[in-house]
Amino acid sequence: MVKMERVIVLLSLYHFCLTSAAINSLRYVCTTSWGIPDVPDFISVGMLDGQPFSYYDSNIRRIIPRKAWAFKAVDPHYFERATSHCNREQEGIKGNITAAMKKFKQTGGMHTLQNIHGCEWDDETGSTYSYDLYAYDGEDLQAFYMKNMKLQQTVTADSAQSEQRKFFMTEACIPELKNYVNFGKSTLKRKVPPEVTLLQKDPSSPVTCHATGFYPKLITVSWQRDGEDIYEDVELGETLPNGDGEFQIRSSLRVSPEDMKMHNYTCTVQHSSLQQDVVKVLNVEAILTDRENGPPVAVIISVVTAALTVIAVVGLILWKRKSGYSKATTSDNDASSASS
Template sequence: MYSCEWDNETTGGLLQYGYDGEDFITYDMKNQRFIGPTPQAFITAVKWNNDPALLESWKQYLTQICIASLKKYVSYGRSTLERTVAPKVSLLQKDSSSPVTCHVTGFYPRGVMVTWQRNGEDLNEDVELGEMVPNEDGTFQTTSHLTVKPEEWKSQEYTCTVQHKSLKQDIVLSVKEENIKRNSDIKKGSSPPMGVIIGCVLGALILILILAVIGVVIWRKRSSGESH
């Protein structure tokens, strides 16, 4: 296994051999020598350390060739690596007595901070942070749950604050009735009113009746024409 690191002006590298799932020989780039942590690797480490050309070639590879390749691949993927997508934040609740969930989704990169405040002070108790989950479009989503009684967040000022690289200003949502979406509200919103359903059914029946009448008229005209 070998790798290199590049951070502006500093560079670093790693070269490591393994055998049967265990470390065998490691290259110490700073001191430019191989280290064998096991007795079985001692002979090989001594042999490689007595080969100046081998030591220098690995140093040149890790500090120059590998770094040049790394810079090239970073430039290829810069548009993806540096892109940012702002999150969408909403407050959810199963019912009026359930914990309030701060749902954050559609953000990139994945680093995000979700915190709760009570009367302007950060709240650490009664808070449970959910897992970070990837979305199908490459963005991420996460949740944070606030477990307090409804009378508490109704009588005091509770807020959910979201901080993300894409945001010029933090997103802050107040825990209030008008800002919370519940399952019952979603079901109500997804089902059309009964009047609309009845109207659609009646409209379909009338259309079928009209088509039937037209069919009968055409049939009679054809029949009368054939009898003449």
């Protein structure tokens, strides 16, 4: 359905990391697809600091809160109003994708129209950043940015929606973000330590240092040889969602059995939940022990595949990000908002 490299790039887009723990983010993603089997025509997901808190698609035709605090953060009729908004938006955006296909002289095939809009707020400095981005078949269509309520960039602006867009970016998004942070802080501020295991399929395969079940998302996994950090023959994977609000990551080291005997190899995991770093000494005994007590490789692969599938359904496209939205590249933290 979607090529793996497209899913991986979208994964990076979908789960931005923020450089400061003080920065909070609210993001809405809406994706309309054409000609893609077994996928709803319209999907809308709301995310607070990278955690999905609301979901809507054209099959269920209603918004489902994903977090208990989401009920407390809004009035009793909010989700009813937001559902009606999504119902209308769903019909409107179908017309937009049809118009885009006509413009590009396309009569068939698989196509997507996606909008990601939201905002960021630094609760230490008070700085704010808002954006409203559009893409068709992975190509930038329109992009709007505002920093501290000043317009930064506009690409192919259209006046018909400019007032609605301006209202969301300047007046609606930041207050909504602050309200959600207030109610969701018990979830957002929690710290869950990782479980770390060493795994290897056979003596000729790379050794994988796998950390899972941790929150927040920001984590460091590194390899050492005789106490010195090493970077050659090391492959660090993406930080992926587990599906329960926590995360996992794996880093693989290619090392021969001879080198393993001659040198002292360790995997070190650093995370804000830990009072001391987790240091796993690489040897045959440790691998065998973790193989018996830790998650088997097949389960890890299954979880990763499931996570990629979820993200593929939400995004579906390769967004080339020519517009520069990759400003936030390290976080805990996706066409129209369910709440705008």
